[in-house]
Amino acid sequence: MTHHPTAVPSGTPASAIRRPAVEFRAVTKRYGSFTAVTDVSFAIETGTLVTLLGPSGCGKTTTLRMIAGLEQTSTGQILIGGEDVTTRSAAERDVSMVFQSYALFPHMSILDNVAYGLVVGGMAKKQAEEAARAKLELVGLAGLEKRLPSELSGGQQQRVAVARAIVLEPRVLLFDEPLSNLDAKMRRRVREDIRQLQQSLKLTVVYVTHDQEEALAVSDRIIVMAGGKIAQDGAPRDLYERPASRFIADFIGDANIVPAALAGRDGALGRIAVGAASLTLPHRDLADGPVELAVRPHAIRLAEPGEAGGVPGRILYAAYLGDHMEYEVAVSLAGRDVTLFARSADVDHPRAIGDAVSVGFAPQGVTVIPG
Incomplete structure (x- = not known):
């Protein structure tokens, strides 16, 4: 696979090169005659949490799936870490996704669920389990390694899904409506956990939600989408206090x-x-x-x-x-x-x-x- 890194002026020291973790360049996605995403461009800095926010059908989940490689672009480029991954498969992109349904294996212990990706990738089982234990401790689940997913609460299952994703040490971590299956009190607690984990590990996170309060609470930056386009892109306070349009004013809070x-x-x-x-x-x-x-x-x-x-x-x-x-x-x-x-x-x-x-x-x- 040929890589296409972002062009850098000759003589630039390697330490001075700071490529975006994720970059979209004029990306469009069509399904037959329907255009789900239209000419979208943005760049996401390493170590930040950026939320794609918008009403149902706005294109945010399609955009996330294109980052993951689960959908291919119709036109435009996607770069991860400065490398063109537009035509690469999901397995070749160095990203991990936490799904809305958690997608845990019900017959496997929590430890085996978290270690699974490492074992499949060729790591020795003992080493994979050590890495999995460390990540379970990080998300506050030490001591629960032998339990099955059905023996955990919804919030604990969500943490297992996060541990399974970060144990792979991906370049970018993707969240697709991660809190939608939780009650209001648990949503608040888990979103705080996700934000704290992201900041402490300096993870690059792209987060999709339709919940404005959730987006305001967790994000360094919010990209609001409407009709497959970017309606406004900025810090939470900017969007709330200086909306760029009637739609943004009405939608954010x-x-x-x-x-x-x-x-x-x-x-x-x-x-x-x-x-x-x-x-x-x-x-x-x-x-x-x-x-x-x-x-x-x-x-x-x-x-x-x-x-x-x-x-x-x-x-x-x-x-x-x-x-x-x-x-x-x-x-x-x-x-x-x-x-x-x-x-x-x-x-x-x-x-x-x-x-x-x-x-x-x-x-x-x-x-x-x-x-």
């Missing part, structure tokens, strides 16, 4: 899309009118006139009716969730009836359905949507 007006600017900041309320926010290079805002639920302030600078509203829905209240509030903005979703930490003085309120907006949690 809860957001109210609110009509407003940009009425002048001072440097990078603009004066934003939201009904009777006024905010000062980065204008993001938009022209004066109608704009849309992404308003996070925690940025909505509910006060007594008639408060100066507030927007008149009425409570449509109220729910107590232990540490906070959730409300739906009817308001009129820019001649339109709008229903706002709001969260309030004030659980001691809940508002009732039908109550009149004054709606204000905290600048932290509000952003102008470009485009």
